[in-house]
Amino acid sequence: MKGVIFTEFLGMVAGRFSEEMVDDIIDDADLPSGGAYTSVGRYDHSEIVSLVGALSGRTGAPVPDLVKAFGHHLFGRLSALHPEFLLGVGDALDFLESVDKVIHVEVLKLYPDAMLPRFDTTRDGKRLQMIYSSPRGMEDLAEGLIRGCAEHFSQDLHIERHARPDGSTEFNLENAT
Ligand code: HEM
Structure with a gap:
C-alpha cells in the first residue's frame, strides 16, 4: 500500500487525537517498517490494518467506524x-x-x-x-x-x-x- 495512505492516516490521528497517540499506536502495532513512512514508499497492506487495530484498542472505537x-x-x-x-x-x-x-x-x-x-x-x-x-x-x-x-x-x-x-x-x- 502506498505510503501516502499511511502518512495521511497518521496525520488524521495526530489531528484528531495527538502526536502522542501516533507514537503509541506505532509502538503497539509492532510494524515491520518501524512506522517511518514516506508518501512515495510502499508498505505491506497489513501495516494499515495493524495501525487501525491499535487505534481501536486505545480509543475503544470499532475498527469499521475508524476506517470509514x-x-x-x-x-x-x-x-x-x-x-x-x-x-x-x-x-x-x-x-x-x-x-x-x-x-x-x-x-x-x-x-x-x-x-x-x-x-x-x-x-x-x-x-x-x-x-x-x-x-x-x-x-x-x-x-x-x-x-x-x-x-x-x-x-x-x-x-x-x-x-x-x-x-x-x-x-x-x-x-x-
Ligand atoms: C482524488 C481522488 C482519488 C485519488 C487521487 C485516489 C488515489 C488512490 C491511491 C493513491 C490509493 C492507494 C493505492 C495503494 O495503496 O497502492 C487508492 C486506493 C484506494 N482507492 Fe482511491 N483515489 C481517489 C478517489 C477514490 C474514491 C472516490 C474512491 C471510492 C469510491 C476510492 C477508492 C479507493 C479504495 C477503496 C482504495 C484502497 C485499495 C483497495 O481497496 O484495494 N478512491 N486511491
Whole structure:
C-alpha cells in the first residue's frame, strides 16, 4: 500500500487525537517498517490494518467506524493534493462514476506500484451502482471515500451497501438533493 495512505492516516490521528497517540499506536502495532513512512514508499497492506487495530484498542472505537472516518478524511486530503482530478466535475455521482476508468488510471501513472480496487459501475440518472472488488477488502474505506466525496460536492447522497456472494460489495447511491 502506498505510503501516502499511511502518512495521511497518521496525520488524521495526530489531528484528531495527538502526536502522542501516533507514537503509541506505532509502538503497539509492532510494524515491520518501524512506522517511518514516506508518501512515495510502499508498505505491506497489513501495516494499515495493524495501525487501525491499535487505534481501536486505545480509543475503544470499532475498527469499521475508524476506517470509514479515515476514508472520509482521505477524500478531502486526496482532492487537495490532486485538485486537477476535480476540475470541471459538476457532481459527486459524475466523479464517483469516473474513479475506476479515469481517476485511478491517472493515479497509476503517478504511482505505478499502486494497488487499486476495481469498481464496476452502472449509471441511471440520479442513481449510481458501484460494485467494489479488491483482494484487500477495504469496503469501509470505499464507503468513507464516497461519503467524503458527497460532502465535497455538498450533496445529500443516499447510500445503500451490501455484501455480494462473490466477496465484492455493492453500493447503491442515489442523489437526494
Ligand atoms: C482524488 C481522488 C482519488 C485519488 C487521487 C485516489 C488515489 C488512490 C491511491 C493513491 C490509493 C492507494 C493505492 C495503494 O495503496 O497502492 C487508492 C486506493 C484506494 N482507492 Fe482511491 N483515489 C481517489 C478517489 C477514490 C474514491 C472516490 C474512491 C471510492 C469510491 C476510492 C477508492 C479507493 C479504495 C477503496 C482504495 C484502497 C485499495 C483497495 O481497496 O484495494 N478512491 N486511491
